Amino acid sequence: MSLSAEEVHKIAWLARLAITPDQVDAYARDLSSILGFVEQMNAVDTADVMPMAHPQDLSQRLRPDLVSETDQRELFQSIAPKVEAGLYLVPKVIE
Amino acid sequence: MQWETVIGLEIHAQLATKSKIFSGAATAYGAEPNTQACAVDLGFPGVLPVLNEEAVRMAVKLGLAIDAKITPRSVFARKNYFYPDLPKGYQISQYDLPVVGLGRLDIEVDGVSKTIGVTRAHLEEDAGKSLHEDFHGASGIDLNRAGTPLLEIVSEPDMRSAKEAVAYMKKLHSLVRYLEICDGNMQEGSFRCDANVSVRPKGESKFGTRCEIKNLNSFRFVEKAINFEVERQIEIIENGGTITQETRLYDSVKDETRSMRSKEEANDYRYFPDPDLLPLDIAPEFIEQVRGSLPELPDAKRARFQSQYGLSDYDSAVLTASRELADYYEAVAKLAASDAKLCANWVMGELSGKLNEDGLEIGQSKVSAAQLAGMIQRISDDTISGKIAKQVFETLWHEGGTADEIIEKQGLKQITDTSAIEGIIDGIIAANPEQLAQYRAGKDKLFGFFVGQAMKATQGKANPAQLNELLKKKLQ
Numbered sequence: 145m146s147l148s149a150e151e152v153h154k155i156a157w158l159a160r161l162a163i164t165p166d167q168v169d170a171y172a173r174d175l176s177s178i179l180g181f182v183e184q185m186n187a188v189d190t191a192d193v194m195p196m197a198h199p200q201d202l203s204q205r206l207r208p209d210l211v212s213e214t215d216q217r218e219l220f221q222s223i224a225p226k227v228e229a230g231l232y233l234v235p236k237v238i239e
Numbered sequence: 240m241q242w243e244t245v246i247g248l249e250i251h252a253q254l255a256t257k258s259k260i261f262s263g264a265a266t267a268y269g270a271e272p273n274t275q276a277c278a279v280d281l282g283f284p285g286v287l288p289v290l291n292e293e294a295v296r297m298a299v300k301l302g303l304a305i306d307a308k309i310t311p312r313s314v315f316a317r318k319n320y321f322y323p324d325l326p327k328g329y330q331i332s333q334y335d336l337p338v339v340g341l342g343r344l345d346i347e348v349d350g351v352s353k354t355i356g357v358t359r360a361h362l363e364e365d366a367g368k369s370l371h372e373d374f375h376g377a378s379g380i381d382l383n384r385a386g387t388p389l390l391e392i393v394s395e396p397d398m399r400s401a402k403e404a405v406a407y408m409k410k411l412h413s414l415v416r417y418l419e420i421c422d423g424n425m426q427e428g429s430f431r432c433d434a435n436v437s438v439r440p441k442g443e444s445k446f447g448t449r450c451e452i453k454n455l456n457s458f459r460f461v462e463k464a465i466n467f468e469v470e471r472q473i474e475i476i477e478n479g480g481t482i483t484q485e486t487r488l489y490d491s492v493k494d495e496t497r498s499m500r501s502k503e504e505a506n507d508y509r510y511f512p513d514p515d516l517l518p519l520d521i522a523p524e525f526i527e528q529v530r531g532s533l534p535e536l537p538d539a540k541r542a543r544f545q546s547q548y549g550l551s552d553y554d555s556a557v558l559t560a561s562r563e564l565a566d567y568y569e570a571v572a573k574l575a576a577s578d579a580k581l582c583a584n585w586v587m588g589e590l591s592g593k594l595n596e597d598g599l600e601i602g603q604s605k606v607s608a609a610q611l612a613g614m615i616q617r618i619s620d621d622t623i624s625g626k627i628a629k630q631v632f633e634t635l636w637h638e639g640g641t642a643d644e645i646i647e648k649q650g651l652k653q654i655t656d657t658s659a660i661e662g663i664i665d666g667i668i669a670a671n672p673e674q675l676a677q678y679r680a681g682k683d684k685l686f687g688f689f690v691g692q693a694m695k696a697t698q699g700k701a702n703p704a705q706l707n708e709l710l711k712k713k714l715q
Contacts, residue, residue: 158507160321197314197336197512203520204315209256209293212263213277220281221273230272231379234323237369 145179147172240477241441244469245449246404246434247396250411251389252421253365253429254297260364260388261288261331268427276367276382282327287515290315294388297420298338298362299521299529301390304414304536305357307342309526315362315516318508323380324367332391334510337361338519344394344414345538346406347556355407356395365389390420396435396446401465405458408432413537417562431456436468438476447472448482452489452496464489468496540565548572548579557587563601567608574612577619585615589632606635614642624703627651655702657709660693663701664713667692678714689714 147155152171156163163171217230226233259266262279279286302309316334339360346353367382392411398404412430415421423430437449452468455461467489472482487496535543537559544555544565559565564586572582590611594604614631617623623631623646634645646652654660667689668675678685689710693701 154507158319158509197518198514198516200517202517203312204290204517206292206295207263207289209258209291210263211258211265213258213265213275215274216277217271217273220276220278220283226377228374228377228379230274231370231374231381232273232323233374233377234380236371236376236378237323 145183146176147179242438242469242473243441243443244399244401244465245396245437245439245446246398246401246465247449248394248398248404248407249433249435250392250394250408251365251431251433252301252392252411252415252423254294254388254390254420255422256291256293256297256388258291259386260291260294260362262386264386266387268424268429270383272379272381273383276385280326280382280386288331288513290516290519291388294362295338295519295521296525296529297388297418298360298390299526300418300420300533301360301392301415302339302342303526303530303533304418305339305342305344307357307360308340309521310336310338310340311521312336313338313361313519313521315513315519316510317513318363318510320508322366322369323378324369324382324385326367326382326385330364330366331513331516332363332510333361336518338521339392344407344410346403346410348400348402348406353397353403355397355403358393358395360390360392363389363391396437401462401469404434404465405462408458408461410537413560417534417537419534425456425458428456432461434461434465434468436465436472437482438469438472447476448484450482450484450496451486453486453499455489460489460491463491463494464496467494471496534562537562548583550580550583554580554583554587558583561601567601567604570608571612571615574609575615575619577616581618582612582615585611585632589629593632593636605637605639606632610635610639610641617642617646621653621655621702622646623651623653624699626703627653627699630699650698651700653702654697654700655705657705660697660701660706660709661713663693663696664689664706664710667696668713675714686710686714 149168149172152163152168152175155175156171221227221232224232254260256266258264259280262277264277264280265275267275279288299309313333314336315331317329318332318334319329321328337359341359342357344355344357346355365384365387367380367385370379370381373379394407398407412423415430416423421429425431432455434452434455435449436452437447439445439447450468450472452464455464468487475482486499488499489496540559541552541555544550544559545552548555550558558568568583568586571586572579575582590604590606593599593606594601597605599605611632614628614635617631618625618628623642630649631642631645631651634640634649635642671689671692674685674688678689690706693706693710
């Protein structure tokens, strides 16, 4: 499996990572080699193996439907760069 | 060319739990911004989601109500995308193993029944809300809604018209409210719909390219948006163009759909199982326990209303459209202990009219089932006529009280004493010799004049059937 420069750019965009043009080749090489490593598993016959959703063979614990959290807005917002009227302010996003 | 419309709906029902799907923060609507967003909802480092049992129970309820298979071991997955109202950078959802598998829902359009397949229903968390006004060039983020449990119910592409789509949506809306798993409040976004719409030449078996219309929050908008979209697609194809698969937004002011291009390139969600959550095992005992707690469902209730109360299919359908209305009707019928059809007429007629007029839900009715039943009893025992009852009902609605008090206070008791009615008729005949002569000469229409005079003289209180009979005799 060999990733193209274009694919590297797409992956970087999806992860919102900024990469410079001179980094592209190295990323393409490293990522391709990681994929190649994982690809080895395709050689194993898994027809009779149940897909595994979690490494631990346990099941999800459930919690009763109770409100247990109190309002801690002030505390949480004390580390936010900008707040107003109780809202977190972020650079304008609009469709 | 003849075109066929193909529609599939994705409906998001907000589950009526007290706390969030993965945290103990409250879900109540309308709180001050960010006062119901805890560390888990905000995606703080080190926190872990713990699944709400009630959300699972509600999903299973829906599954059982649509005859679906409940997945014994379902899996939560991360749906990755960046948006400011999604603090973690992913939404916890379900992907290839949803909690509810293939089911079905029967709808009816213009008297014709049709079964619509339900592909799946999965549990997921809602995102927060972005507010774009008034923040000096910035957007405001309220994360109270983040982590609210949603059940996304995905239909098969089985609907062939906007009308069918609306019928399906209404049926599901009624069902989630019967099950008490969602309040169904569309203005508050508790029940919202995305529609996948495509067209193809009639007789073609392959589907056309579809467009997805996002965030339709009323039945009327679903119908209008689909109709607009169908026309748009047909026009493009007939002019030699092709449809681009895309997400579109319905603008209710302009009544049109338009492209949301920015959403397109982000459509690579890279789902993978969420390592923070273990697979959800649902035991057969749990399913049976939920099955035992299911209420009587709309279709069963409708059939029972026909057999138990002798109502028509139409009346039964109207009265069972919501559980609250059905309960109200049954309370009236039981308390009035009289003509079930008469009770149905009052609930569907006068009462529903008043509710519409005042924009109220049945639960907010100003006349209780007991008050209405009390009045219907007085119609049944001939204390008042149906016409006078409307007057009594008005007073009940605006001033409250009981029918008996109102009848007594306003002196509305029907006159059923034959000699009293005869006396009134004699007086009217004596006072109108000209009309009497004309009537006897064959002008039958004047009968109405005499009825009117008698009703006027008794302020509408004469028993109509008796009056008619006695008048006929006297006028001969």
